Amino acid sequence: MKIVTIVGARPQFIKAAAVSRALRPRHREVLVHTGQHYDYSMSGVFFDGLELPAPDVNLGVGSGLHGAQTGSMLAGIEGILLAERPDWVLVYGDTNSTLAGALAASKLHLPVAHVEAGLRSFNRSMPEEINRVVADHLSDRLLCPSQTAVDNLAREGISRNVHLVGDVMLDVLNWARQRAAPQGPAILKRLGLEERRYVLATVHRSENTDQATRLSGIMDALNAIPEPVLFPVHPRARKALAAAGLAAKPHVRLIEPLGYFEMLVVANSARLILTDSGGVQKEAYWLGVPCVTLREETEWVETVEAGWNVLVGSNPEKILNAVRSVAPPACRPALYGDGQVAARCVDLLE
Numbered sequence: 001m002k003i004v005t006i007v008g009a010r011p012q013f014i015k016a017a018a019v020s021r022a023l024r025p026r027h028r029e030v031l032v033h034t035g036q037h038y039d040y041s042m043s044g045v046f047f048d049g050l051e052l053p054a055p056d057v058n059l060g061v062g063s064g065l066h067g068a069q070t071g072s073m074l075a076g077i078e079g080i081l082l083a084e085r086p087d088w089v090l091v092y093g094d095t096n097s098t099l100a101g102a103l104a105a106s107k108l109h110l111p112v113a114h115v116e117a118g119l120r121s122f123n124r125s126m127p128e129e130i131n132r133v134v135a136d137h138l139s140d141r142l143l144c145p146s147q148t149a150v151d152n153l154a155r156e157g158i159s160r161n162v163h164l165v166g167d168v169m170l171d172v173l174n175w176a177r178q179r180a181a182p183q184g185p186a187i188l189k190r191l192g193l194e195e196r197r198y199v200l201a202t203v204h205r206s207e208n209t210d211q212a213t214r215l216s217g218i219m220d221a222l223n224a225i226p227e228p229v230l231f232p233v234h235p236r237a238r239k240a241l242a243a244a245g246l247a248a249k250p251h252v253r254l255i256e257p258l259g260y261f262e263m264l265v266v267a268n269s270a271r272l273i274l275t276d277s278g279g280v281q282k283e284a285y286w287l288g289v290p291c292v293t294l295r296e297e298t299e300w301v302e303t304v305e306a307g308w309n310v311l312v313g314s315n316p317e318k319i320l321n322a323v324r325s326v327a328p329p330a331c332r333p334a335l336y337g338d339g340q341v342a343a344r345c346v347d348l349l350e
């Protein structure tokens with residue numbers, strides 16, 4: 001088969017690394033990078049570190065308003081699909097690159113497979129929620145990470161070609177874990193961190209970065225935490241912090257975004273993780289590190305139900321209270337599959 005894979009943003013390079021590794025021995029993959037993320041620390045570092053083959057095409061779309069960005073992806077992807085006429089168009093997650101890939105393919109009557117189908121926050125003010133809903137309704141194979149996702153689709157009338165496969169991010173984590181382990185002590189030393197004696201923070205959701213009151217609430221909390229905080233800053237957050245004139249106290253280390261291996265090491269050794277990232281919530285769970293989520297809702301409800309993730313939003317008192325009192329239970333049931341999910345996705349395309 002010929003598969004055109006559409007990626008464009010950081011978490012998609014990570015997810016595609018697993019599926020691409022399972023796909024390429026058996027099929028021809030044409031990898032299309034929309035160019036949504038373009039800084040080396042947001043894109044190239046993942047191709048290099050995760051051994052993801054270089055893109056066959058980079059559309060170089062770059063940043064922009066939602067309509068302009070998605071529109072230029074749509075035009076670029078359409079041209080490639082017309083030339084390639086693949087058996088499947090493979091899209092991941094919930095970004096504008098996902099939406100453009102699914103829409104361009106379905107208008108050309110090409111079958112779409114969606115990895116990470118069925119997730120819902122039930123909050124339509126999130127751009128990701130709109131992207132997910134549309135991508136799912138246009139997809140011909142819906143590859144779900146959880147039973148919750150399958151149930152969400154059923155409630156929207158989608159039950160055909162829906163498969164509970166698990167989460168490909170666990171495949172990547174398992175692949176990278178052994179490789180990252182020997183570098184662990186050197187990475188912690190370079191960053192001046194001691195095992196379990198710091199908090200890791202990531203923030204990038206538009207709901208947090210684009211509302212100055214939310215961002216300042218989060219920064220107030222980080223500034224009041226009585227232990228070192230490592231904060232690899234997404235470019236969207238860096239701009240928002242500068243625009244709002246928000247400063248970090250010296251114990252809050254604002255650094256460039258990390259590569260996957262470094263991120264895995266610092267996540268694994270943190271006492272606690274504060275995040276609004278979808279991927280980081282799951283990684284915290286798999287690594288057995290308590291997570292405090294800086295959002296009002298999550299798509300990864302199982303991590304909350306298991307007692308390892310707590311939703312606090314952006315209120316500084318609530319954040320600090322959770323940082324002080326977080327106490328996950330001893331048990332941590334397996335969630336989101338068995339780490340062999342990419343191969344299952346390829347089987348289902350076949």
Ligand code: UD1
Pocket residue numbers: 009010011036037038039042063064094095096097127128204206235236239
């Ligand atoms: C996007 C996804 C989000 C995902 C996140 C992963 C959408 C609508 N959002 O959010 O779902 O969780 O990626 O990280 O698709 N920028 C740079 N360099 C880059 C990329 C971006 O400086 O390499 C800056 C630009 O100022 C840009 C801003 O970051 O305007 C936001 O980038 P964009 O791709 O629009 O959305 P993300 O916030 O990254």
Ligand code: UDP
Pocket residue numbers: 010011014202204232233256257258259260261263264276277278279280283
């Ligand atoms: N990540 C990374 N370096 C960082 C921050 C995050 O490698 O500095 C990884 C993280 O471990 C996870 C993925 O990026 O695998 C999550 O991406 P992001 O938070 O950008 O998007 P989301 O998952 O929220 O869509």
